[in-house]
Amino acid sequence: MPVAPYLALVLALGATCQLVAYRLRVPSILLLLVAGFLLGQVVTPEAVLGRDVLFAGVSVSVGIILFEGSLSLRFRDLQGLGKAVVRLCTVVVAIAWALITASGMIAGVGWQLSLLIGALLVVTGPTVIAPIVRQLRPTRRVSSMLRWEGIVVDPIGAVLAVIVFQTVIIGGPELSLGPALLTLGRLVLISTVLMLVIGGALEVAMRRHLIPDFLEGVVFLAAAVGALVLSNVLQPESGLLTVTMLGIYLANRPGLRLDHVREFKEHLQVLIVGALFVLLAGRISPAEVVSVAPTALVFVALLILVVRPASVWLGLLGTPATREERTLLSFMAPRGIVAAAVTSIFALEIDTAAEEAVLASRQFGLPPLETLALEAEAERLTALVAEAEHLVPLVFVTIVVTVAVYGLGVGRLAERLGLATTSPTGILFAGAPLWARQAAGILQGLGVPTLLVSVSPAEVSQARMAGLRVERTHILSEYAVETMELAGIGSLVAVTYDDETNATAAREFAHTLGSQQTFQLRRQSEPLDDSSHARRGAGSAVESKQRTAGKLTARVAFRPALSAPELEQRLREGMTVRQTKLTEQHTLDDFLARQPEAVLMFVVSEGHATVIGQDTAVPRSGATLVALVQPRPEGR
The missing domain is CATH 1.20.1530.20 (Na+/H+ antiporter like fold)
Incomplete structure (x- = not known):
């Protein structure tokens, strides 16, 4: 086999095996070794590249x-x-x-x-x-x-x-x-x-x-x-x-x-790594x-x-x-x-x-x-x-x-x-406003690990009194980024009042958690109908000059997507975070009919918490919904 096609095949096998292993949640090396071993039965690396090379x-x-x-x-x-x-x-x-x-x-x-x-x-x-x-x-x-x-x-x-x-x-x-x-x-x-x-x-x-x-x-x-x-x-x-x-x-x-x-x-x-394991496994008969x-x-x-x-x-x-x-x-x-x-x-x-x-x-x-x-x-x-x-x-x-x-x-x-979890589903909150503390308490009660990070002494004190796990530090501090314990944490929601802090935190923690699992609140400068990443390619030239570049922001949390001041305003109007069990008798549609102004935040199923974004598929039943809702009328 010529050298160029062989190297292309090795690289393709290496990338494919690692992607499949990631999806199956198995060690990629096992698939790489098997692929290399099978390829080696057709053509050996030494026959193509020579021993010295x-x-x-x-x-x-x-x-x-x-x-x-x-x-x-x-x-x-x-x-x-x-x-x-x-x-x-x-x-x-x-x-x-x-x-x-x-x-x-x-x-x-x-x-x-x-x-x-x-x-x-x-x-x-x-x-x-x-x-x-x-x-x-x-x-x-x-x-x-x-x-x-x-x-x-x-x-x-x-x-x-x-x-x-x-x-x-x-x-x-x-x-x-x-x-x-x-x-x-x-x-x-x-x-x-x-x-x-x-x-x-x-x-x-x-x-x-x-x-x-x-x-x-x-x-x-x-x-x-x-x-x-x-x-x-x-x-x-x-x-x-x-x-x-x-x-x-x-x-x-x-x-x-x-x-x-x-x-x-x-x-x-x-x-x-992918190429080496395929090559070396190919030398074994x-x-x-x-x-x-x-x-x-x-x-x-x-x-x-x-x-x-x-x-x-x-x-x-x-x-x-x-x-x-x-x-x-x-x-x-x-x-x-x-x-x-x-x-x-x-x-x-x-x-x-x-x-x-x-x-x-x-x-x-x-x-x-x-x-x-x-x-x-x-x-x-x-x-x-x-x-x-x-x-x-x-x-x-x-x-x-x-x-x-x-x-x-x-x-x-x-x-x-008690040293790790193979399916980390916990939620890290960058910031600890009242609604975040309420959500963390509910999630914790549902068996979902949570961690709040805040520099506010008042927020930290109130979180501790509520029995929540909290760190008093800035989310972008060296300690938070490089040392803070994240065992069990699967997603980040950046909820501070500073949009740039939220965006930077989401990008930084994407290295650990993955960009699909890092969220921030909608920027205060962006209109409510422009919060979805799916729409970032649309709009006039004037709008594109005013809109934040997609690479400088993260996925937008919650539905509808609200900014930090808007969420605080909802709290002042009497709304609070509650959990609702979605069943065949009380589906998501029934919930939305009763709570048309609700802000959908998280959905929990079998101990796994998912942050609800603009494109998240929320099940109609069989899960627990965590949302910011209007208080129940008296007597109900």
Whole structure:
């Protein structure tokens, strides 16, 4: 198959699988691996791209993924969790490495390759953790621990693999601490120097406004790829550590705004992840999977049932992590693209090392003893090549099973532990006027989580006296945007008197909740009949000059769409927020006939709350309607 159609097919499969997985609420990696596996039975990526191009592209892509992930790691997110995160990235890794190595040997893998597999599989990875966290939406504490572990441990696993490869695989069965320490020292030194030099240069360029906004993402991408490649040239396989350290350095520089970079990298990462899983899964044949199935099943069972729980519980002893958090972390260790990519690379490195050893043993004119030593080394590495043929399919099966088990089962566990919800339906109110407090109280009584955010001491005090969950902060504060607990929250309704605050809050929280779930009140400057986004393309040129640009506003809440002053006026006229059960005997039509001036706000069905907008389909019956209505006449 020609290269261009093949790449187009890979990208199309990657995008389609992720979209379908989102709709079905299943881990996208499962569909990507299946699609790649099936495509690989028709045409393999190496047959189209060639081995060198394929692995060079994989290496660069993994570096970009880790750089993007590390840009989100900020030290302030570790408040109260620093000790736990440090343990996850050190002690837990060491215990897991030892236990995975032992598991490999129990499953029948030689000790040398078991050490290498142990190093490769201590990783979890942002490519599998991020989608699960996005779907699960756990507490901030759990989310921070999972993200830090997933991103930081990836390069640590790669570093461990480099040390094992050079000291055990290449160095021979006689273990030596000296070469290992020397390799580790070079890795850390090169990564640190490149981080400071390249990171410092980017920081200076940003602070002096030398990079225009539209080029920030491209420049940072080029810098990350350059750092990765240069680091690998200076010390093989050190690039992942370099780009991860570079991302963390930039993310934590005070006052450095990287919004354009993060947004650019986010979209690029989604594209790369889809393509990589399809490509790497295409290298596996059914025969290879069948040949390692018995070993793989024993090995993966030990990983899930023994290795992860033991390493987490032992490693986090004496940390602030709660029992519930440790339990969830014990059953959350899916392997991802870094494990797949680095395993493929090292399998190729073992093959290359064996070929070089065979060529060296065939040289003429060498002393007999040296020739015998080279022949013995060539035989040892050739035997390792035969054993390493099962390395890639073994890791492939591990990725599929761990993603399936953790991705499909962790949601229910997190809910039972009270740390997350798989279907967040709560409502976040930006602002806490009286009608919002009334609505929040009703929703809370219907089993819908609510959160009110306000800077008004009076509003906050009255909300607390009403037993409502409330935060005293500005909706656009750093705390609200980046730290505030949103577990269980599915939608935002911005209801402050400031239209610009409402619009900005809706756009900001759309990154977390999705633009379909963020609403604001109708702007005070817009007429009532112009509140629907469906009409924004109509009107005269004069009207278009006066109307707010669609990209600067969010979906308009409630029906009819009223502004903040109009809602307050309705309250002063005696209207109040009430709930009404819609049934076959009292349908929506009956309700509207009795309450023609009602403002429809929310509809609740089976504990799921939906904000009513201009285009929301409200059921006629079988749900509870929350609306601003006229008071009931006395005696009724």
